[in-house]
Amino acid sequence: MAHRLCVLCETSKAIVKRPKTGQQICKECFFNVFETEVHNTISQASLFKPGDRVAIGASGGKDSTVLAYVMKTLNDRYNYGLNLFLLSIDEGITGYRDDSLETVKRNQEQYDMPLKILSYDELYGWTMDSIVQQIGKKNNCTFCGVFRRQALDRGAAMLNVDHIVTGHNADDIAETVLMNIMRGDIARLGRCTMICTQGEDTIKRSKPFKYAYEKEIVMYAYFKKLDYFSTECIYSPEAYRGHARAFLKDLEAARPSAIIDIIHSGEAFEIKEDIKATQKVQQTCKRCGYMSSNELCKACTLLEGLERGMANAGITDRARKKMDAEGPTPQNIRTIPFFQTSTRPGSPQPNNVENPQVTS
Amino acid sequence: MSSCGNPAVESDALMTRKPKYDKSRTCVRCKENTGNLVIRHAVYCKDCFFPLITHRFRRSLEPFVNPKPDGPRRTALKPTGDLLIGYSGGLGSAVLLDLVARCYVTPDKSLVTAEGGRDHPRKDRVWKKVRVCYVEVCDAFPGMPDRTEEIRMAVNKYQDLEFIPLRIQDSFDPKFWKSTGVSPDQLLQYSLDLGTEDLLIASTSTSSEPTAALRAYLAALPTPSALPTILKTLTRLLLLYTAYSTKSSHLVLGTSLTSLAVSLITSITQGGGFHVKEETQEEWRPTYSTGTNDFQPSELPIRIIRPLRDIGMKECGAWAWWMDVKVVGREKWVWPGAKSGIGSLTKDFIVGLEKDYPSTVSTIVRTCGKLAPKGEVDGRCILCERPIQEGIQEWHSRISIRSRADLTGKSESAPRSISRAQPSLTSLLCYTCHTTLTSRSSRSAPPLYPGLSVEKKVPLPVWIDARLSENSLHAGHNEVITGHFLTEGEKRDALKYYLLDD
Ligand SMILES: [Zn+2]
Ligand SMILES: [Zn+2]
Ligand SMILES: [Zn+2]
Ligand SMILES: [Zn+2]
Secondary structure, eight states, X not given: OOOOBOTTTSSSBOOEEOTTTOOEEOHHHHHHHHHHHXXXXXXXXXXXXXXXXXXXXXXXXXXXXXXXXXXXXXXXXXXXXXXXXXXEEEOOOTTTHHHHHHHHHHHHHHHTOOEEEEEHHHHHSOOHHHHHHHHOSTTHXXXXXXXXXXXXXXXXXXXXXXXXXXXXXXXXXXXXXXXXXXXXOXXXXXXXXXXXXXXXXXXXXXXXXXXXXXXXXXXXXXHTTOOOOOOOOSSOOOHHHHHHHHHHHHHHHHOTTHHHHXXXXXXXXXXXXXXXXXXXXXXXXXXXXXXXXXXSOHHHHHHHHHHTTOGGGGTOHHHHHHHHHTOSOOTTSOOOOOOOOOOOTTOOOOOOSSSOOOOO | OOOOOOTTSOGGGOOOXXXXXXXXXXXXXXXXXXXXXXXXTEEEOHHHHHHHHHHHHHHHHGGGTSSSOOOSSOOOOOOSSEEEEEOOSSHHHHHHHHHHIIIIISOOHHHHTTTOGGGSOOSSOSSSOEEEEEEEOGGGSTTOXXXXXXXXXXXXXSSSEEXXXXXXXXXXXXXXXXXHTOSOSSOOOEEEETTSTTOBEEEOSOOOOHHHHHHHHHHTOSSTTHHHHHHHHHHHHHHHHHHHHTTEEEEEEOOOHHHHHHHHHHHHHTTGGGGHHHHHOEEEOOSOOOSSOOOOTTTSOEEEEOTXXXXXXXXXXXXXXXXXOOOXXXXXXXXXXXXXXXXXXXXXXXXXXXXXXXXXXXXXXXXXXXEEEOSOEEEEOTTTOSXXXXXXXXHHHHHSOOSHHHHHTOOSSSOSSSOTTSOBSGGGSOHHHHHHHHOOOSSOOOOSSTTOOOOSEEEOOHHHHHHHHTTTTOOGGGGGGSSOOOOHHHHHHHTTTTOOOO
């Protein structure tokens, strides 16, 4: 049998079996379909408009490294007219973040994008190392996740951007859909497949890789020879999420389309209207001004717990009540500086997420 | 509490795990007796257990018996037709049959009078006639024993029930179709090409015997995961058409809380998010109801209800044990690649999780109950007869590019490069069925039937033949198949982007 030809261009030799579809295609066509699918995702949702300032949440890992490369490529190819920035959060994990930040700094030079690094230490007065020292390895991912999300928004405000894009891929989203169903987190279930979310007063966040398979991101980085820092966080992930991830990998092996099939499911349903009405309304945290479903946002609650030596206060309701019973918040603890999105003079208000303006 | 020790009960229902109960060993209901069973952290005694389960069963069924939901005042139960029980032989369906018999066929006074006047056994039966339908799947699996007679005996232990045994290959039998009374009564026959993703169909004159047709169809499915999905769909449709032909207004299934959670997640992993509601409860009527049957389903659809959806496997096991219910048991579906199929993976995952996080199953069902389908309905799937979500093919071609036309973006309105005249099932399928028939695995599975050569062109279930036969009478979706049937050369030409050199 002769060399199998690429099923897409029918001229070059097929060199990969595409993880998402199983089709045998050539390298150029792989780049092309990968990038075009991301472009389709962006243009279908009308994510950007010309002149937008967009920060790429960059960790130095594979997802964000490929995202930075692809965003730059598409911005040039399709004339999105975006000003791109790199935004990195330094969680303060010795040996993990130090090295990965080097990768981000290299990206800054390679792609000629301004870089902003914001550290947990700077914002919260705590590093992940010092948090783990106090609370141990249990629940530390809760701290890290809550702190990172808010840090990204704050870094973005410092950069004066309209929009943050993150490297969440299809595997992440499919896994989150399953997790939210199994944990009964109906509010997050309604949100997690949205390409773009925006809380009150915060910057838009989007996931241009929401349909990109993790395996293909790795493949893309490999063929493009993009260097990224490859390691799992040294503070191990929560067990429950680990189960869901392993399950998803088994499903993908059984049928590669399972990942987009799950995302499709997540997009094919919504929260019933009468249930929506009972959901908590978003408010702003009375202490730091960040969006929150309670008086105090999650980050402020976690931080207060840390400061008062009752780290579980932000994890369980019972511990939270116990902390409240211990008396009012002391004056001398560290708190997060008050949050305000800066509006550039003359810059238009961010788009409504439900009805974004049409991109070029 | 000791293990109930009933060997007939499925293993995951056995009460061997250490009791996990709150504070007291006394029954939470009567507050007198020592508890015999723990249900989600609450302790119940045996005397209180039966009314509790009966109450949950009736609560999940009776509000849906009358065509219109009750107002503030409860009215008498007056269904517009008979009752059909879908019976698999498994634990859930055995308990369901027992409950239906005790509540509606030969009332068990100890249960139905317990809650006072309005629940007195009635002189008139709620459903005039109750039938039990069993679909034997053994002919789909080489070497599987036929359990029909065992099931018949289990059903005959109850009085006044009619037993309807079917076989899975009836779904390929024009005689079965004719018996349903749904038009047209004469079927044209079509074949489906499962060799490509385009799902091309052509009329054919070769007809095969139902078992051979079933096996040809199953053998050509693209993944081992597709097999149980298809068998479940065929069984469901056989039950539905039987409910129709027996003038039943309700079809009840013995899906327990545990199996409902598994089937919800299985459906979601196969892209069935649009059908979350139907997985729990649905209404159905045949597409064309102009046949010889004088029942008028165009006015009232058949309700498919799962009255055990609030009752876990463990409670079903306890009911079966204490009530001495005969559980025939379901044969394990064994086929090459079964273990690594999506259905078995999901079951293992959920059941395993439930052990560490005991509320997983009820959380899943509760969460899914808060969901509604999103977007518009665009017709009804020709295979599973559930609604098709609008725009699924466009969605697919945008985010999972499979052709040069999709890549160059020249096909915004018609994502597939096949001409609209090319007869294909694609636009007539829901997301899940389309995925089931087209999505491939990267690993190859051994053949389902050793010795049977796998044909790419396979026969179709009778209800698909029926709808395709009607195509010239009905517009809408079926416009796709009204074009002329193409010659091989024309097909090749239309498909030149898809065909690999062979
Ligand atoms: Zn190519
Ligand atoms: Zn706050
Ligand atoms: Zn009791
Ligand atoms: Zn379907």
